[in-house]
Amino acid sequence: MSKKIFALVDCNSFYCSCERLFRPDLKSTAIGVLSNNDGCFVSRTPELKKLGVKTGDPYFKVKDLCKKNNVAVFSANFSLYTNLSDRVMKTLATFAPRIEVYSVDEAFLDLTGFNPDELVEYSREIKRIVERDTGIPVSVGVGYTKTLAKLANNLAKKSKKAGGVVCLLNDKHTEAALERTQIGDVWGIGRASESKLKAIGIHNAKDFKEYKNSKNILKLLTKVGLQTKEELEGNIRLNLEIVPIKKKEIMCSRTFGTPVFDMKVLRESISNYITNTAEKLRKQDSSCSKIEIFARTSPYKDVPQHFAFEQVILSGDSSNTLKMISYAFSAVEKLFKEGYEFKKAGVKLTNIVNDTEGQLSLLDENDSPRTRSLMKTIDLINKINGPGTIKSAACGVNDKAWSMSRNFKSPRYVTGYTELPKVT
DNA sequence: TCTGGGGTCCTAGGACCC
DNA sequence: TCTGGGGTCCTAGGACCC
Numbered sequence: 118m119s120k121k122i123f124a125l126v127d128c129n130s131f132y133c134s135c136e137r138l139f140r141p142d143l144k145s146t147a148i149g150v151l152s153n154n155d156g157c158f159v160s161r162t163p164e165l166k167k168l169g170v171k172t173g174d175p176y177f178k179v180k181d182l183c184k185k186n187n188v189a190v191f192s193a194n195f196s197l198y199t200n201l202s203d204r205v206m207k208t209l210a211t212f213a214p215r216i217e218v219y220s221v222d223e224a225f226l227d228l229t230g231f232n233p234d235e236l237v238e239y240s241r242e243i244k245r246i247v248e249r250d251t252g253i254p255v256s257v258g259v260g261y262t263k264t265l266a267k268l269a270n271n272l273a274k275k276s277k278k279a280g281g282v283v284c285l286l287n288d289k290h291t292e293a294a295l296e297r298t299q300i301g302d303v304w305g306i307g308r309a310s311e312s313k314l315k316a317i318g319i320h321n322a323k324d325f326k327e328y329k330n331s332k333n334i335l336k337l338l339t340k341v342g343l344q345t346k347e348e349l350e351g352n353i354r355l356n357l358e359i360v361p362i363k364k365k366e367i368m369c370s371r372t373f374g375t376p377v378f379d380m381k382v383l384r385e386s387i388s389n390y391i392t393n394t395a396e397k398l399r400k401q402d403s404s405c406s407k408i409e410i411f412a413r414t415s416p417y418k419d420v421p422q423h424f425a426f427e428q429v430i431l432s433g434d435s436s437n438t439l440k441m442i443s444y445a446f447s448a449v450e451k452l453f454k455e456g457y458e459f460k461k462a463g464v465k466l467t468n469i470v471n472d473t474e475g476q477l478s479l480l481d482e483n484d485s486p487r488t489r490s491l492m493k494t495i496d497l498i499n500k501i502n503g504p505g506t507i508k509s510a511a512c513g514v515n516d517k518a519w520s521m522s523r524n525f526k527s528p529r530y531v532t533g534y535t536e537l538p539k540v541t
Numbered sequence: 542t543c544t545g546g547g548g549t550c551c552t553a554g555g556a557c558c559c
Numbered sequence: 560t561c562t563g564g565g566g567t568c569c570t571a572g573g574a575c576c577c
Contacts, residue, residue: 131577152546159546159577172577173544193546220577307575308542339552341574368548417545463547 125266131222132160192523264348295323370463374522388511404434407468415460425452433482
């Protein structure tokens with residue numbers, strides 16, 4: 118059996134590239150895309166990076182800089198990005214027998230069995246075709262583990278010489294790549310782990326790989342950190358996940374466009390979040406028995422602060438939106454406090470179980486087959502006709518005072534429910 | 542680098558029990 | 560009442576990612 122080979126294909130400045138696709142006039146302009154509620158930057162083109170704007174920078178802090186430099190700023194337009202993402206993934210799927218869609222802008226490909234000597238060329242072909250057929254520029258990294266493919270991809274983005282493709286399939290290349298990669302840039306090593314590793318003299322990926330005392334790594338970073346080290350050594354610890362792993366918790370939270378003082382309005386927002394999470398729950402054929410609900414004031418504003426939290430235990434496992442909303446309502450009544458300006462709220466579903474397990478139970482409190490088929494029908498209608506075509510009255514009407522600010526939203530170039538125009 | 546958005550998983554350590 | 564041993568379950572908060 119031949120050695121496994123992984124490729125990671127990652128879209129360059131994905132959200133910005135999506136906006137640019139429909140605005141060719143912005144070809145060499147600095148572009149930035151803001152998170153929900155126009156909070157902070159989540160995607161930046163190299164031109165914007167050069168101006169010193171970082172991921173996570175709050176927009177208001179660099180507003181002047183952006184104005185001065187004619188930066189094109191957009192509110193996130195997720196339905197557009199999802200739509201283009203699907204096109205990219207479909208194209209990628211034609212290049213490998215097995216593919217894991219890792220996030221909206223990244224996919225791992227199984228290239229096991231390909232001749233390693235031909236993979237640079239093949240990766241360039243992938244890059245070329247994706248760009249030709251979707252208009253989205255991508256980078257490709259190849260390695261013997263996912264972590265190495267990820268590392269290769271980082272270098273492909275950084276190095277001009279690489280032309281967007283880096284393959285780490287021989288020891289010499291790999292050693293050099295590991296040495297060039299700062300420890301904090303390794304996938305899975307965040308800030309906390311970075312400082313712990315630096316404290317014991319590990320500064321780059323090569324130091325980490327060659328560090329002999331695995332027990333110490335286990336102690337410092339737990340098994341997750343050790344797993345990363347082993348992946349850098351070329352030992353597979355993370356496999357391709359073709360079928361998405363079922364989530365153990367599902368969350369939805371939003372910052373409000375305008376503060377909320379009214380319990381009725383808060384209930385309406387919570388109903389929407391329940392609707393959103395319950396749909397995800399059903400999509401993975403699960404039910405849950407616990408809902409956590411929170412609402413909070415803005416910690417950045419000089420107003421009376423309050424963090425309200427309630428959790429409700431459902432009678433039996435459920436994925437029934439209507440039942441869950443009614444439980445959530447009583448929780449909101451408990452947590453709401455008059456006189457505070459709530460700026461953010463959310464829900465989290467936990468105690469998630471497989472539906473198949475639930476169905477074996479004879480408890481009356483679990484969802485009936487009738488309820489299940491009602492929910493399935495609603496999901497189908499919303500899938501065909503668009504989100505929110507059918508929803509609980511508790512969710513309110515479309516034009517909500519509390520909904521997100523999106524002051525820089527691009528027009529609706531595409532919808533999720535029709536074929537995209539051909540991009541040339 | 543006080544990182545003003547959203548989401549998920551992991552684990553240390555407490556509660557409880559034998 | 561204090562102490563020790565050992566196990567399971569649960570949760571808050573840490574950590575990481577996009």
